[in-house]
Amino acid sequence: MRGARLRERFTFPLYDMATWFPGHMYKGIQGMQKRIGDMDCIIEVHDARIPFTGRNPIFDRHAKMRPHILVLSKVDLVDKKSVHWMQKNPDKLGATEVILADMKRQTLRTSNLLVEKMLEVIDHTDRFHRSRNESYHVLVAGIPNVGKSTLINYLRNTTLKKKGKSAKVGGIPGITKSVMERIKICEDPKIYLVDTPGVLTPRIESAEVALQLAACNTVRSEVLGEELICDYILYYLNKHGLTRYVEEYGLDEPIDNIHEVLKAIAKKYDKHLKHRVSGEYQVLPNFQFAAHKMLHDFNRGLLAEVNFNWEMMS
Numbered sequence: 001m002r003g004a005r006l007r008e009r010f011t012f013p014l015y016d017m018a019t020w021f022p023g024h025m026y027k028g029i030q031g032m033q034k035r036i037g038d039m040d041c042i043i044e045v046h047d048a049r050i051p052f053t054g055r056n057p058i059f060d061r062h063a064k065m066r067p068h069i070l071v072l073s074k075v076d077l078v079d080k081k082s083v084h085w086m087q088k089n090p091d092k093l094g095a096t097e098v099i100l101a102d103m104k105r106q107t108l109r110t111s112n113l114l115v116e117k118m119l120e121v122i123d124h125t126d127r128f129h130r131s132r133n134e135s136y137h138v139l140v141a142g143i144p145n146v147g148k149s150t151l152i153n154y155l156r157n158t159t160l161k162k163k164g165k166s167a168k169v170g171g172i173p174g175i176t177k178s179v180m181e182r183i184k185i186c187e188d189p190k191i192y193l194v195d196t197p198g199v200l201t202p203r204i205e206s207a208e209v210a211l212q213l214a215a216c217n218t219v220r221s222e223v224l225g226e227e228l229i230c231d232y233i234l235y236y237l238n239k240h241g242l243t244r245y246v247e248e249y250g251l252d253e254p255i256d257n258i259h260e261v262l263k264a265i266a267k268k269y270d271k272h273l274k275h276r277v278s279g280e281y282q283v284l285p286n287f288q289f290a291a292h293k294m295l296h297d298f299n300r301g302l303l304a305e306v307n308f309n310w311e312m313m314s
Ligand SMILES: Nc1nc2c(ncn2[C@@H]2O[C@H](COP(=O)(O)OP(=O)(O)OP(=O)(O)O)[C@@H](O)[C@H]2O)c(=O)[nH]1
Pocket: 073, 074, 075, 076, 077, 101, 102, 103, 104, 142, 143, 144, 145, 146, 147, 148, 149, 150, 151, 168, 169, 170, 171, 172, 173, 174, 175, 176, 177, 196, 197, 198, 199, 300
């Protein structure tokens, strides 16, 4: 399927780090540091499409003090080969325990497994002064928009059979803004989870890492621009022979020009804008709509199942 015209390399732009670490993240870290002394365990939630990229060393430091469970969320968006690797190699993912979760399908099996693992790792650790307290406290941390609040609601809904959302959830990064009050997710024994704001690593090592984080919607897309993020996604899809987008957007064959792809999306959804050029009106594709749509489609798994870190695994 790959034509000779497709890019072998992506030209990464220079990027500005200044806007990556908004004020609520500093506050979030301070809030977490205050609460860590009372916690029995840390659950780090991270997007399974980037199992290594962007993992925050801050959690690693905290996790050294407490047992550390890594929940890789959004496995429904990951290819089967990578899921298999993650199941077989939990030791390479740097956590006491690793659990893969598709929280779109809220199964009791995954939540039971997670509760079981929490109790198991806590029982294997010295709780010191906390041993007088019969209830358990668990800090849920991770970078933005990976599903931390979703996980808390999911556990509460499945184990306590409660309806509704006690932690606020949303499709854009930065929904949870401060370290929250504890939320009970299990009655016997009593387990409380504490939701936290998504905190990015303050050092993002390259533009490629930045683009992968942005493609997975863990940073606000305005930081890099949706068109550039879509161009990187297109490059990645073509490089891996993932050409579902061709049919989805009514193209004839895989192409490497993001403007042509965005034009096809605008055409499919009939989204055009009238511009006045040299005194005359011209109808042009609405590129902004098209880039937003492509990013959205990618993040709901319509274009492909992916793993941006496959090279690091194989
Ligand atoms: N496809 C898929 N989407 C998920 C999964 N888990 C969470 N989401 C979606 O990811 C988005 C972010 O979820 P949140 O729970 O708000 O993420 P968060 O980590 O709390 O985000 P912040 O509070 O902004 O840091 C929502 O649109 C969820 O529906 C999953 O396993 N699969």
